[in-house]
Amino acid sequence: MSDNVKRRDFLGYSFAAVAAVGGAASLVAMKQTWDPLPSVLAAGFTEVDLANAKPGTPSTVTWRGKPIFILKKTEAMEQSGRDLVIGSDRFTIAIGLCTHLGCIPAWKETMWKCACHGGEFNASGVNTFGPPPRPLDIPPFSVKGTVIVLGEEGPEYKQMAQA
Numbered sequence: 001m002s003d004n005v006k007r008r009d010f011l012g013y014s015f016a017a018v019a020a021v022g023g024a025a026s027l028v029a030m031k032q033t034w035d036p037l038p039s040v041l042a043a044g045f046t047e048v049d050l051a052n053a054k055p056g057t058p059s060t061v062t063w064r065g066k067p068i069f070i071l072k073k074t075e076a077m078e079q080s081g082r083d084l085v086i087g088s089d090r091f092t093i094a095i096g097l098c099t100h101l102g103c104i105p106a107w108k109e110t111m112w113k114c115a116c117h118g119g120e121f122n123a124s125g126v127n128t129f130g131p132p133p134r135p136l137d138i139p140p141f142s143v144k145g146t147v148i149v150l151g152e153e154g155p156e157y158k159q160m161a162q163a
């Protein structure tokens, strides 16, 4: 083997070694890019204290970019298996996107009405009129005292989701 050939081989191996190290480094960099940042993971959970909720007046919080309806029910409102019961209080927790085509229904005294095609949902979030094919979806949540943590699947959520 001539000196020239040996030298070429050496250069070839060196290049391959550098390329392999570089490839591994870019894989690590890519993985870091794909992994959610800790701040993003933390942002997946939203805590809401229900202690000061006013009966009959829903509030809307944002969780993962979606509106979440939270309604403390009045005595006059019908009870449902979809209610979150804390002590003697009953709450409706629902994703505020119409199950027809995704518009955001608005609260009108005793129910949510969807302006897009006239769909209606009662105070429990159950579809009662118009094209919506099913009740408002319930977001995963867990309960800690009077605080709900949106994004965490607690036993209350699992029970309500089956109702």
Ligand code: FES
Residues within 6 Å of the ligand: 098, 099, 100, 101, 102, 103, 114, 115, 116, 117, 118, 119, 130, 131, 132
């Ligand atoms: Fe709500 Fe059609 S999107 S009724």
